[in-house]
Amino acid sequence: MKTSARPEESIVKRAEPTSREKTLLLARLALDKKARQILLLNVGPLTTIAEYFIICSGVSVRHTRSIAQHVQTEAKGSGLLPLGVEGEEEGGWILLDYDDVVIHVFHEPTRELYSLEQLWSDAPHLIDPEIEKERASVEADEEVSWEP
Numbered sequence: 001m002k003t004s005a006r007p008e009e010s011i012v013k014r015a016e017p018t019s020r021e022k023t024l025l026l027a028r029l030a031l032d033k034k035a036r037q038i039l040l041l042n043v044g045p046l047t048t049i050a051e052y053f054i055i056c057s058g059v060s061v062r063h064t065r066s067i068a069q070h071v072q073t074e075a076k077g078s079g080l081l082p083l084g085v086e087g088e089e090e091g092g093w094i095l096l097d098y099d100d101v102v103i104h105v106f107h108e109p110t111r112e113l114y115s116l117e118q119l120w121s122d123a124p125h126l127i128d129p130e131i132e133k134e135r136a137s138v139e140a141d142e143e144v145s146w147e148p
Contacts, residue, residue: 019051019100031134033067040126051100057108061091068094
């Protein structure tokens with residue numbers, strides 16, 4: 001006699017990504033839109049608000065909005081939805097809260113003003129070779145002069 005699987009048994013659940021995996025995915029998405037000066041901080045040992053911070057910059061308010069929108073859209077495709085989004089309308093400092101990972105997308109002058117890197121200077125940096133390669137590529141593009 002053949003038995004059929006119950007519907008709930010045939011559903012395959014996706015494993016939740018670890019905080020580190022989520023951080024690397026979200027950082028790559030920010031880099032897709034040429035986020036500048038990206039920094040990945042492991043703030044977990046220092047606070048209970050998150051495990052990781054991603055801090056990055058855009059050259060304009062339009063650029064910061066573009067980075068934030070791209071991250072949200074593409075992360076949603078991977079099943080990741082932010083718990084909250086702040087500052088998107090103003091665009092100077094956009095915060096995307098993915099629970100254990102918080103992304104800070106700054107317009108460059110605003111980033112200099114608040115200097116989160118200095119505030120969280122005791123946090124270890126998360127270094128990933130792929131992210132570093134992409135970051136170096138974005139920064140190399142920044143150095144290209146378009147003047148004749």
